Amino acid sequence: MQKLGLTQSLQQKLSPQQIQFIKLLQIPTAELDTRVEEELEDNPALEEGKEESDDITDEYEDTDTDTSDDNELDVEDYLRDDDFSGYKMHGDGDNEDKEMPIAMQSTLNEHLMDQLGFLRLDDRQYTIGKQLIGSIESDGYIRRDLESIINDLAFSQNIDTDIDEVEEILRKIQDFDPPGIAARDLQECLLLQLERRADDQNVDVIVSKQIISNCFEEFTKKHYNKIMKKLDLEDEDYIKDAIELIRKLNPKPGGSSSGLVRTQYLIPDFILSNNNGELELALNSRNAPELRVSRSYSEMLQAYDKSDKSDKKLKETVSFVKQKLDAAKWFIDAIKQRQHTLLNTMRAIVDFQYEYFQEGDESKLRPMILKDIANIINMDISTVSRVANSKSVQTDFGIFPLKYFFSEGIATDSGEDVSSREVKNELKQIIEAEDKKKPLSDDKLEKLLKAKGYNIARRTVAKYREQMNIPVARLRKEL
Known part of the structure; x- marks a missing residue:
């Protein structure tokens, strides 16, 4: 009831x-x-x-x-x-009447659409290109799979297309500035930038392309010995110079303001x-x-x-x-x-x-x-x-x-509370001064901070390190 x-x-x-x-x-x-x-x-x-x-x-x-x-x-x-x-x-x-500066900028989407207009595309191809550019995220990547984009074109634009046609137009967009734009993952992004140097027969460029194409997993894990063995490289300088070249590439081309921002205040x-x-x-x-x-x-x-x-x-x-x-x-x-x-x-x-x-x-x-x-x-x-x-x-x-x-407070040996920002600054200085051939683990960083009077747990060290975009010890190691 x-x-x-x-x-x-x-x-x-x-x-x-x-x-x-x-x-x-x-x-x-x-x-x-x-x-x-x-x-x-x-x-x-x-x-x-x-x-x-x-x-x-x-x-x-x-x-x-x-x-x-x-x-x-x-x-x-x-x-x-x-x-x-x-x-x-x-x-x-x-x-009182003095003008204050106002922020003005050209968005990534506008910048790419301007370049799309210079291509000799028919209405159908232009619409596909516009849909692809609209799918590019702020960091410059297309993370939606092409099948989903094809479905969007069918429903919203009444265009029946296939993977081959979409990929053909995608490759044209990937030639736009900034280099590496419209990549579907980091590996493709780096390769697109290296492809811009296709006419460069420099050994560093050649080895860099081989590393990204054939040894990407080993590269991300810094397993340089495995890379040398896989590519049959005997001279260690080759891989050092190639890695240095790769590090200069832009992993987030959409985040680059070069050529995009007109005035920024x-x-x-x-x-x-x-x-x-x-x-x-x-x-x-x-x-x-x-x-x-x-x-x-x-x-x-x-x-x-x-x-x-x-x-x-x-x-x-x-x-x-x-x-x-x-x-x-x-x-x-x-x-x-x-x-x-x-x-x-x-x-x-x-x-x-x-x-x-x-x-x-x-x-x-x-x-x-x-x-x-x-x-x-x-x-x-x-x-x-x-x-x-x-x-x-x-x-x-x-x-x-x-x-x-x-910021939150961290207790010290003296019983005082210090700002977490101060602890982060101290942590950053310790990492910058470390031996790059033997980088410090989070456990060792914890002990060094405690020796300086900061009572901080290892998991907090890891959290602060990640907040400052500092990788783990293994990825900080240099040859």
Whole structure:
């Protein structure tokens, strides 16, 4: 028998205005201009420029409307400290109109499509080539099998083709720049690059092609003696020079920016400068667009208060005006709260890592997690995460993403906690100084770190080594 029952639960839901604030908070400075432009286009009640007078806002707020407290964005829900003494907007004053650089680049797909246009292909071949280029991943590889691409062509383009025809066009694309593009695996990628040197009869090129073609597995495992035996090489110098040539090839041709990026700038969200030992934090002026509620729309709402409220069409018009005025006010409030939250969060990070920001010495970085900053500014960890994951700061010693300053703590023999970044830096130095003919294993690295006072397990050594893209000892060995 089916049973019926009542349950009571308490749920907290975000208002549309709170959601808008969260979305604005997580976008970086470089994208804020675009977001503001979109809002200006969508909402005629929102205008660019400084607010002319507070009277308009007051009159608008006092109008007899159906504004609900549930729809208002409560600043206190997000901020506990509105004191911004000692902080300023970067760009205020004479330099306010100074242009900031904007990132512009040509994508890999666009670069390859440009080259496809130079081939003398009919419409059918061009469509197949376009499908192949669309299947190339960001690192430059095609990992989908050709049978799947053939099926895509049949379903989406109504083209019935076969492996031979697709491979023929694929080989044409593999001749494009950058070298090694559109390979299906690393072996093919390296061979494609070596094929560009087909006219080069240098012994190094010839041996390199033989190694990749016939001894690829032995090459990846650094079994050089087996390679020499398999290729019947007696002179060790041949294989040394060939291996050195292979190492200079690009294993990720799609990741190469050479010839693809036209202009590339990183726009920092914060500017931190050291003025004779005093740290001065500034928020990039792009984070403070000048926006205001339209005076004409506000006046329209005021005129309604004195008109015949029984007119149905007039009511509908006023409802539209009210909606747009609400949206404009909420957007301006959300932008202001974004500025406040960014500064509160960055100020807490600067205070927490004060010694590091004085000199830029990586060893001065303290262990710091999101919860540390969230506790300082009395905000949720998720809010701090949204700021840290997408923002950067310009310092006297470089531009850094905020997440660079967050790291876990490692205990030392003295009982102090040090940043995992400091341990990684020490680990890197040990590996760089090792005898490359007898590289250190993770066990030995663990012992060396413990001898320096870092209490760290072998599996943690392996984790840090992998995070720094440093291979295991066997693969670091040189002849």
